[in-house]
Amino acid sequence: MELAKKSEIRTIFIFSVILFIYILYKSISSSVFLKGRDKINVVFYGEKTRFYSLDQKNVSYQLSFSNLVKVIVPGGYGDYKVGAIGKLASLENKPAIIRKTFSAMTSTLVDLYFYQKKTTIYHDDSNLKPLPTFMEIFITNSNANLIDRLFLLYFFSNNNRESFQIIDLQPFESEGNNVTYDYNSFYKKFQGSFFQKAYRSSDINVQIIYTKSYKTAELIGQMIEGEGIRVVDLSDQGNNLSNCLLISNKQIATSKTFLRLSNFFKCKTKIGETTVSDIILELGDLEKEWAVN
Secondary structure (H helix, E strand, O other), rough: HHHHHHHHHHHHHHHHHHHHHHHHHHHHOOOOOOOOOOOEEEEEEEOOEEEEEOOOOOEEEEOOOOOOOOEEEEOOEEEEHHHHHHHHHHHHHHOOOHHHHHHHHHHHOEEEEEEOOOOOOOOOOOOOOOOHHHHHHHHOOOOHHHHHHHHHHHHOOOOOOHHEEEOHHHHHOOOOOOOOEEEHHHHHHOOOOOHHHHHHHEEEEEOOOOOOHHHHHHHHHHHHHHHOOOOEEEEEEEEEEEEOEEEOOOOHHHHHHHHHHHHHHHHHEEEEEOOOEEEEEOOOOOHHOOOOO
């Protein structure tokens, strides 16, 4: 009986070790901080919503969003105040709404996003936007894994507010009772601030093909451009695909640029000829997922 109990404990221990190694491997292989990117874009959504573009070698940026400003929520949801986006994401059971909304607002691709477990609408608007706390990084919901959270804790622990270049968003918020956010003005002024240098220097460009909405294609194009990937054409010759599709030759298909687009948009991939660009992005169902009015 004693031997059977020891054997059971040994089995549980071995299984626990294997499980730990598997989880660690998955965390390391999927960590955005270990992919060699120049910048990591992070959103902390809550009562004090902040966006960070983190760079360990050069300038890091911080943007603080008012809970009262109206923004466009991709997916055909229309306009919502920033303070209500979390509530919408909860009701729709689609937390990725937060990621999409702030990707559109900042004209870049948000890597990690954090949001509160409780569903509420934030009305207050404080000018004080502190750096993320230990609780925000480790207790709130997120698409970040353990390795990413540890990297974030290390980064914010070794920096203070003065370490970040603060971008004032007030010039891009209209006056009056219905304060709205001016996407195009922000994009025109800050395009290039959040560039991934590796993507820009590789000089790989993209053609976006859509079927219905030029405005949606333009929005996605601005996000890709904001990441440092050049968009050379928007064309309405697309097919009604059930998924988005990325097309390129074999060499381009192994590039960081191609893999970045594939991972972010979860597209199918295909080896084929391209004429206008190095990569063709056929939006397919992305037109519905990122629809804007």
